[in-house]
Amino acid sequence: MESQFYTLGLTFNLVIFLTVVVLAVWIYGIYFNFKKWGLGSTGYHDQLRNSFWLFLATWINEAFKDGLWVFLRTLVWDVLILRRTLARSPVRWIMHICMFYGFLALAALSGIGLMVDIVVHFNLLGLAESAELVKEYMALPFDLFGYLLLFGATIALSRRILIKFVRDNTSAYDALLIGAVFLITITGFYAEWMRGNAFLVGNAFENPIYAPHFSLIHTLLALGLFALILPWSKYIHIIATPMTLLANRGGE
Amino acid sequence: MANEKGSKPLMTGYMLSTQLMEVDGCNRCQECMKWCPTFAVRPDRPGITPMYKNARWRELLAKNHSLRAKIFGGKPLNDDEMKVFTEDTYSCTTCGVCGTVCEAGIKTVELWEAMRPNLVARGDGPVGKQSFFPKLVKADRNPYQAKQDERLCWVPKDIKIPESGEIVYFAGCTAAYRQQALGVASVRILDKLGVPFAMLGKDEWCCASAMVRTGQREVMAEHAVHNVDALKDAGAKNVLFACAGCLRNAAVDWPLWYEGYIPYETMPLSVFLRERIRKGDVEYKIPLNYSVTYHDPCHNGRHLMHLKGKDWAFEASRDCITSIPGLKFRDMVRNRALQRCCGAGGGVKAGIPDLALDCAKARVKDCEEVQAEVMASTCPFCRRNIMDGRNDAKSSIKVLDVVELMAASMGLDTTIPENPYTKFQEQDVLVCTPTECKLDTVERKEPGKDLLPEAH
Numbered sequence A: 001m002e003s004q005f006y007t008l009g010l011t012f013n014l015v016i017f018l019t020v021v022v023l024a025v026w027i028y029g030i031y032f033n034f035k036k037w038g039l040g041s042t043g044y045h046d047q048l049r050n051s052f053w054l055f056l057a058t059w060i061n062e063a064f065k066d067g068l069w070v071f072l073r074t075l076v077w078d079v080l081i082l083r084r085t086l087a088r089s090p091v092r093w094i095m096h097i098c099m100f101y102g103f104l105a106l107a108a109l110s111g112i113g114l115m116v117d118i119v120v121h122f123n124l125l126g127l128a129e130s131a132e133l134v135k136e137y138m139a140l141p142f143d144l145f146g147y148l149l150l151f152g153a154t155i156a157l158s159r160r161i162l163i164k165f166v167r168d169n170t171s172a173y174d175a176l177l178i179g180a181v182f183l184i185t186i187t188g189f190y191a192e193w194m195r196g197n198a199f200l201v202g203n204a205f206e207n208p209i210y211a212p213h214f215s216l217i218h219t220l221l222a223l224g225l226f227a228l229i230l231p232w233s234k235y236i237h238i239i240a241t242p243m244t245l246l247a248n249r250g251g252e
Numbered sequence B: 001m002a003n004e005k006g007s008k009p010l011m012t013g014y015m016l017s018t019q020l021m022e023v024d025g026c027n028r029c030q031e032c033m034k035w036c037p038t039f040a041v042r043p044d045r046p047g048i049t050p051m052y053k054n055a056r057w058r059e060l061l062a063k064n065h066s067l068r069a070k071i072f073g074g075k076p077l078n079d080d081e082m083k084v085f086t087e088d089t090y091s092c093t094t095c096g097v098c099g100t101v102c103e104a105g106i107k108t109v110e111l112w113e114a115m116r117p118n119l120v121a122r123g124d125g126p127v128g129k130q131s132f133f134p135k136l137v138k139a140d141r142n143p144y145q146a147k148q149d150e151r152l153c154w155v156p157k158d159i160k161i162p163e164s165g166e167i168v169y170f171a172g173c174t175a176a177y178r179q180q181a182l183g184v185a186s187v188r189i190l191d192k193l194g195v196p197f198a199m200l201g202k203d204e205w206c207c208a209s210a211m212v213r214t215g216q217r218e219v220m221a222e223h224a225v226h227n228v229d230a231l232k233d234a235g236a237k238n239v240l241f242a243c244a245g246c247l248r249n250a251a252v253d254w255p256l257w258y259e260g261y262i263p264y265e266t267m268p269l270s271v272f273l274r275e276r277i278r279k280g281d282v283e284y285k286i287p288l289n290y291s292v293t294y295h296d297p298c299h300n301g302r303h304l305m306h307l308k309g310k311d312w313a314f315e316a317s318r319d320c321i322t323s324i325p326g327l328k329f330r331d332m333v334r335n336r337a338l339q340r341c342c343g344a345g346g347g348v349k350a351g352i353p354d355l356a357l358d359c360a361k362a363r364v365k366d367c368e369e370v371q372a373e374v375m376a377s378t379c380p381f382c383r384r385n386i387m388d389g390r391n392d393a394k395s396s397i398k399v400l401d402v403v404e405l406m407a408a409s410m411g412l413d414t415t416i417p418e419n420p421y422t423k424f425q426e427q428d429v430l431v432c433t434p435t436e437c438k439l440d441t442v443e444r445k446e447p448g449k450d451l452l453p454e455a456h
Helices: A014-036 A052-063 A070-079 A084-088 A092-121 A128-163 A164-168 A172-195 A212-229 A234-248 B001-005 B016-024 B032-035 B037-041 B049-067 B068-072 B080-089 B099-103 B109-121 B127-139 B173-176 B180-190 B209-213 B222-234 B244-257 B269-278 B304-307 B311-321 B345-351 B353-369 B380-395 B402-409
Strands: B165-172 B238-241 B265-268 B291-294 B373-375 B399-402 B427-432 B437-442
Touching: A014 A052, A014 A092, A014 A212, A014 A234, A014 B016, A052 A212, A052 A234, A052 B016, A070 A092, A070 A234, A084 A092, A084 B380, A084 B402, A092 A128, A128 A164, A128 A172, A164 B402, A172 A212, A172 A234, A234 B016, B016 B049, B016 B311, B032 B099, B032 B173, B037 B353, B049 B068, B049 B080, B049 B109, B049 B373, B068 B304, B080 B109, B099 B109, B099 B304, B099 B345, B109 B209, B165 B180, B165 B222, B165 B437, B173 B180, B173 B311, B173 B380, B180 B399, B209 B222, B209 B244, B209 B345, B238 B244, B238 B269, B244 B265, B244 B304, B244 B380, B265 B269, B269 B311, B291 B311, B304 B311, B311 B402, B345 B353, B345 B380, B353 B373, B353 B380, B373 B380, B373 B402, B380 B399, B380 B427, B399 B427, B402 B427
Parallel strands: B165 B238, B238 B265, B291 B373, B373 B399
Antiparallel strands: B427 B437
């Protein structure tokens, strides 16, 4: 098991270190964006504040302006069920729902997976064996949510390619970012398939020698292309859109 | 000068911090592009659509507020880029359909109206004749260089209007000086119904809508405070508006500038009249045998629905129209919250008139598609612009206000008394005999007086 962490010259500790660096950059990026948004004012024709904290205060004030009930209603209907997207386009709603929940679940599972890997690697509290078992149980949800994300990403990519209006208004920037999501998803699947005994495909792509290498490539792509650049690119909408919906109590 | 301007960073002073977040909340789904009325007539200029404007704003802001700028220092803004961005930002009628369909829930009208003052402060905006608005309004308290003392010169002599009362009719500058048929029809109906209404007369100042829409806010505060105080002094409890632009400003914008308590309710005249129709107070005498459609003004519709509900915003006017005997009502394909803007809003009529005209022609085509003879509305600016579009497209449709249709069917005398502004009147009218009505157009007798077209 441990050999999986010594591949392409990267040790387990180095991967953990890289993950911590990416997380730090990510957190700083979120702080940076909040501070940038704080360049605005706290109210109509109010003076500028230029403050991270006053952005948060303004956001909280706007989001809870109509009370807790409206906030919760917006959270459920607009953020979690994507009511506004459904009203406009069922296909785009399916795409967004798949990507949104696929991404959220995989991000959460990846976080848990990382913790479990640490437990296994250092045999924390002597729980290495139990942690291995947990990892096995996590394989199926990883697969299911992976397919969900793949389905959404495929719709996203297809509509950008097949629908003329959408294609004409797709910038290189859009293409790069959607392509990156697609690439990360695909490499994730292939990494899983190479390990063998994968959901739906069984051992068809099993390759125990290169599986750890490919798995690492997927991890690095996910960290680099997605987590690292999320706050600095269009991906920031993953944070900004739900916050906008909440601040505007569901929008117009 | 160009260099000085270029060295100034993009300003964010008029934007809420949550609005800066909204720009980043755009997920580029392109839904707004499908509905944008200006993009529909300028398909070669995607830059005017919300998705591209947001992207451009992000790029311009990033020049001085990105990580790169933080590490290596900011970059001056390119004058050409700013010119294009300004043109794109001002090529928006602030109709708000983009906000209605936005998946991210961005309040787009407020966003564009917050971006524009920053462009004005930086010296990039406004565009075209929009810069005349504050000067004219500050000088005369209306945009038509008309005398405030003559605000009520069009009121028929047999109608006595007090200066105070619980119900106040706020006519607006356009009904007072340029489309007096609307004003006369409104006061005739209220008088016929026995409504004890007051008007502010010379104390009624321009609502200053055009200033807010074009990012020139400096006159706004003065006018908002004055009008609210005047209405309070008059003892108003209910203020009626037959002008969508005034209504929006009174309901949405004035309270943002007024610090005290506002004791009255703002109400579209159509809502007030619908109540009277339901009570059976309105008695129609002449059937109007026309096919009529209704154009929802943005200011009276989408902009009002969040504040007063969809019933007030969309249904009240339709209920008034359909109560008229003989009339055949047909909705256009794009109606209510998804209606197509006439193109006059956001200062476009004054700033980029050819764009406003093309939008109006698109709306005229919508009307022709449902084979309506009359397009009714509740906004003098929509009416002005659609009439211009109609003339340019050589269409036969007539454009009237809902209250004018009602007044005609009620058999009221809507003759406009001779006054100093008679020669500036230019509007479609319904000329009625005791048994039937005929559609006609009053041509303007003295052209070239206005510095600005009627625009909000």
